[in-house]
Amino acid sequence: MSDNVYKITEVVGTSETSIEDAITGAVERTAETVRDIGWFEVTDTRGHVVDGKVAHFQVTVRIGFHVKD
Amino acid sequence: MSDNVYKITEVVGTSETSIEDAITGAVERTAETVRDIGWFEVTDTRGHVVDGKVAHFQVTVRIGFHVKD
Amino acid sequence: MSDNVYKITEVVGTSETSIEDAITGAVERTAETVRDIGWFEVTDTRGHVVDGKVAHFQVTVRIGFHVKD
Amino acid sequence: MSDNVYKITEVVGTSETSIEDAITGAVERTAETVRDIGWFEVTDTRGHVVDGKVAHFQVTVRIGFHVKD
Amino acid sequence: MSDNVYKITEVVGTSETSIEDAITGAVERTAETVRDIGWFEVTDTRGHVVDGKVAHFQVTVRIGFHVKD
Amino acid sequence: MSDNVYKITEVVGTSETSIEDAITGAVERTAETVRDIGWFEVTDTRGHVVDGKVAHFQVTVRIGFHVKD
Amino acid sequence: MSDNVYKITEVVGTSETSIEDAITGAVERTAETVRDIGWFEVTDTRGHVVDGKVAHFQVTVRIGFHVKD
Amino acid sequence: MSDNVYKITEVVGTSETSIEDAITGAVERTAETVRDIGWFEVTDTRGHVVDGKVAHFQVTVRIGFHVKD
Amino acid sequence: MSDNVYKITEVVGTSETSIEDAITGAVERTAETVRDIGWFEVTDTRGHVVDGKVAHFQVTVRIGFHVKD
Amino acid sequence: MSDNVYKITEVVGTSETSIEDAITGAVERTAETVRDIGWFEVTDTRGHVVDGKVAHFQVTVRIGFHVKD
Amino acid sequence: MSDNVYKITEVVGTSETSIEDAITGAVERTAETVRDIGWFEVTDTRGHVVDGKVAHFQVTVRIGFHVKD
Amino acid sequence: MSDNVYKITEVVGTSETSIEDAITGAVERTAETVRDIGWFEVTDTRGHVVDGKVAHFQVTVRIGFHVKD
Numbered sequence: 001m002s003d004n005v006y007k008i009t010e011v012v013g014t015s016e017t018s019i020e021d022a023i024t025g026a027v028e029r030t031a032e033t034v035r036d037i038g039w040f041e042v043t044d045t046r047g048h049v050v051d052g053k054v055a056h057f058q059v060t061v062r063i064g065f066h067v068k069d
Numbered sequence: 070m071s072d073n074v075y076k077i078t079e080v081v082g083t084s085e086t087s088i089e090d091a092i093t094g095a096v097e098r099t100a101e102t103v104r105d106i107g108w109f110e111v112t113d114t115r116g117h118v119v120d121g122k123v124a125h126f127q128v129t130v131r132i133g134f135h136v137k138d
Numbered sequence: 139m140s141d142n143v144y145k146i147t148e149v150v151g152t153s154e155t156s157i158e159d160a161i162t163g164a165v166e167r168t169a170e171t172v173r174d175i176g177w178f179e180v181t182d183t184r185g186h187v188v189d190g191k192v193a194h195f196q197v198t199v200r201i202g203f204h205v206k207d
Numbered sequence: 208m209s210d211n212v213y214k215i216t217e218v219v220g221t222s223e224t225s226i227e228d229a230i231t232g233a234v235e236r237t238a239e240t241v242r243d244i245g246w247f248e249v250t251d252t253r254g255h256v257v258d259g260k261v262a263h264f265q266v267t268v269r270i271g272f273h274v275k276d
Numbered sequence: 277m278s279d280n281v282y283k284i285t286e287v288v289g290t291s292e293t294s295i296e297d298a299i300t301g302a303v304e305r306t307a308e309t310v311r312d313i314g315w316f317e318v319t320d321t322r323g324h325v326v327d328g329k330v331a332h333f334q335v336t337v338r339i340g341f342h343v344k345d
Numbered sequence: 346m347s348d349n350v351y352k353i354t355e356v357v358g359t360s361e362t363s364i365e366d367a368i369t370g371a372v373e374r375t376a377e378t379v380r381d382i383g384w385f386e387v388t389d390t391r392g393h394v395v396d397g398k399v400a401h402f403q404v405t406v407r408i409g410f411h412v413k414d
Numbered sequence: 415m416s417d418n419v420y421k422i423t424e425v426v427g428t429s430e431t432s433i434e435d436a437i438t439g440a441v442e443r444t445a446e447t448v449r450d451i452g453w454f455e456v457t458d459t460r461g462h463v464v465d466g467k468v469a470h471f472q473v474t475v476r477i478g479f480h481v482k483d
Numbered sequence: 484m485s486d487n488v489y490k491i492t493e494v495v496g497t498s499e500t501s502i503e504d505a506i507t508g509a510v511e512r513t514a515e516t517v518r519d520i521g522w523f524e525v526t527d528t529r530g531h532v533v534d535g536k537v538a539h540f541q542v543t544v545r546i547g548f549h550v551k552d
Numbered sequence: 553m554s555d556n557v558y559k560i561t562e563v564v565g566t567s568e569t570s571i572e573d574a575i576t577g578a579v580e581r582t583a584e585t586v587r588d589i590g591w592f593e594v595t596d597t598r599g600h601v602v603d604g605k606v607a608h609f610q611v612t613v614r615i616g617f618h619v620k621d
Numbered sequence: 622m623s624d625n626v627y628k629i630t631e632v633v634g635t636s637e638t639s640i641e642d643a644i645t646g647a648v649e650r651t652a653e654t655v656r657d658i659g660w661f662e663v664t665d666t667r668g669h670v671v672d673g674k675v676a677h678f679q680v681t682v683r684i685g686f687h688v689k690d
Numbered sequence: 691m692s693d694n695v696y697k698i699t700e701v702v703g704t705s706e707t708s709i710e711d712a713i714t715g716a717v718e719r720t721a722e723t724v725r726d727i728g729w730f731e732v733t734d735t736r737g738h739v740v741d742g743k744v745a746h747f748q749v750t751v752r753i754g755f756h757v758k759d
Numbered sequence: 760m761s762d763n764v765y766k767i768t769e770v771v772g773t774s775e776t777s778i779e780d781a782i783t784g785a786v787e788r789t790a791e792t793v794r795d796i797g798w799f800e801v802t803d804t805r806g807h808v809v810d811g812k813v814a815h816f817q818v819t820v821r822i823g824f825h826v827k828d
Binding site (some may be wrong): 019054 | 156158175177184
Binding site (some may be wrong): 569570571584597598599600601604605606611 | 776779782783786787791794796798799800801822
């Protein structure tokens with residue numbers, strides 16, 4: 001069968017500075033163990049507050065990668 | 070009838086650097102052909118990954134504009 | 139009863155520059171009157187458009203805080 | 208191909224008096240430029256408040272129309 | 277067992293004049309065959325358009341009623 | 346910081362006659378204690394049925410107001 | 415009252431071969447006991463897997479029918 | 484046609500003591516009139532409060548049963 | 553105007569033992585400062601895990617209470 | 622700005638025979654007037670029933686296309 | 691503890707010809723590395739368009755399998 | 760990069776006696792192979808019915824754990 005199959009893994013990236021940073025961290029960390037990542041989708045944006053200040057952005061991303069034969 | 074009517078168009082902006090940039094691109098590109106844009110609403114934040122790095126943020130925005138008589 | 143109880147308040151932060159700024163503004167403003175904020179969750183990202191440009195990002199955040207005895 | 212195709216357009220109608228009026232305004236305004244409208248679906252009911260009173264109902268409707276050959 | 281059990285039935289009411297009328301019609305028609313209706317909940321508001329005018333409001337209501345022993 | 350912050354409160358208005366009346370009641374009652382209300386959004390439309398007739402419309406509205414410095 | 419009322423019933427059709435078959439089975443089986451079915455809406459598409467192969471498609475459909483006087 | 488068809492009915496069970504009890508009550512009450520129930524799914528968990536105490540848990544369950552030939 | 557108005561507040565109850573306990577805690581704690589609570593609705597069930605064991609159930613409940621004149 | 626912008630249009634395809642056919646019809650009809658379509662997404666699968674048989678599948682698809690400079 | 695535990699994995703199957711084929715491909719590919727698959731659930735149906743024609747159906751399925759002791 | 764990354768896995772726990780038991784089983788079973796679990800979130804509560812009685816509660820939980828360097 002020549003049709004492609006992809007798998008989706010869900011990861012939460014965190015960053016003290018920005019949402020983009022949290023996403024980038026989640027993708028790059030996943031890329032250390034998974035090859036052929038093709039896309040991501042943000043499903044949740046939360047964060048931690050300490051002493052009345054945003055301490056971390058916590059961004060849940062679904063990450064899709066190609067399953068090679 | 071004096072009551073106002075607005076139309077909503079859906080656009081996906083993309084950016085290599087930030088979610089805000091993708092939104093701004095979608096709004097400004099729409100403004101080239103549509104006048105009287107009043108608001109936008111983000112409905113989806115996705116992205117493209119190449120070689121284990123985020124290549125583009127892809128942000129779907131619903132853009133509302135006033136329909137003039 | 140020693141189990142903790144938290145309350146959630148919903149706030150819309152706005153910023154001319156970024157989504158993170160709007161979130162930070164909502165959290166810090168809430169922290170002026172509410173102590174022991176622990177987390178936030180983004181539920182809506184909208185914005186105002188003026189003359190075809192994004193004028194404000196408007197981000198709705200649910201903010202959770204500890205109810206002390 | 209004899210099977211029919213329909214298009215959906217999204218419009219926000221407004222009214223100072225009622226939700227039905229806002230819907231009717233959105234449909235009738237759309238009918239000025241689009242023929243063969245068949246149905247609508249309400250997806251959002253909001254409103255503007257001025258001086259503690261409801262100033263306008265704002266109703267988002269998806270409007271479906273037949274695409275003729 | 278003395279605890280109560282309720283059943284939910286889903287009905288679409290229609291009206292040429294208002295959303296309230298469509299709801300009322302759905303409830304009253306259901307009451308002809310079901311006793312002890314306690315509540316309703318609107319889940320969908322749609323309508324039929326003929327010649328560019330709203331012909332009918334179609335309102336889907338979930339109707340809850342007490343199941344007597 | 347000159348950017349504005351808004352708060353959202355959730356209220357259920359009720360009316361024996363119409364959905365608009367229930368919304369209006371919720372907004373006006375909230376305006377007795379909260380200044381600078383700017384908008385509302387309907388999230389739920391339910392009702393009470395007595396003797397097979399609609400006794401009350403119960404409409405949940407999220408009400409947004411400006412938090413002044 | 416001349417306005418029409420419709421009832422919605424929820425049925426799960428199953429098929430070893432296709433989603434369309436499962437839908438058709440659900441509609442035709444319902445038509446054995448209910449007259450004047452007008453429409454259906456798919457709300458869930460699931461299936462059973464046996465020995466690593468799809469054994470059945472299970473499709474939940476909401477089926478609407480006219481309530482005659 | 485040998486493929487199976489199932490019907491889904493929606494029931495609200497109530498209990499003064501637990502969510503499981505409310506579910507069990509809804510299922511067992513339905514089993515008095517419907518044979519071949521196969522599964523349930525919880526869609527809503529609410530409750531009644533009297534004098535500042537939880538008086539009843541009210542759990543909405545969708546109950547699926549086999550339609551025999 | 554004799555029609556009633558209710559307010560909804562969102563609270564997270566926690567318990568080491570059960571979901572019901574977390575709900576009960578949220579309702580009873582709210583009842584210490586708010587009179588005339590009428591109902592609650594569960595919107596989220598989460599929990600904390602420590603050393604591979606569930607340490608706390610965290611249940612978000614929307615609590616509705618009557619606003620007296 | 623070199624970043625790409627896409628537009629999304631919503632279309633309902635219909636077919637007497639299959640869901641895939643309805644999707645294909647919606648895409649191909651849209652391609653008659655819009656160039657550079659890149660993707661589609663199914664958001665609703667409904668159908669028309671006549672004399673107890675499925676007469677048409679009606680599939681709502683969101684269709685994305687590249688906005689060229 | 692004799693109670694069973696299942697795991698859910700998310701996979702995107704693709705097919706040039708049909709939605710069923712895409713589902714089947716996702717399930718069978720997963721079955722090459724995971725035993726005891728019991729069910730699947732479709733959560734997203736998308737596709738790729740090339741030269742105005744549907745090139746691939748892309749179907750996201752959640753696949754559940756038994757975790758053996 | 761010092762920011763933390765978490766992974767989410769989805770598991771269905773089952774129990775003959777309670778929802779809490781099903782959650783606990785899912786968490787503890789996952790803890791046998793995954794260290795540093797931090798939280799869970801319930802997304803679905805279903806069950807199996809045999810002979811008109813609830814045979815099993817089936818609770819889907821998303822389980823988050825820390826990805827260590």
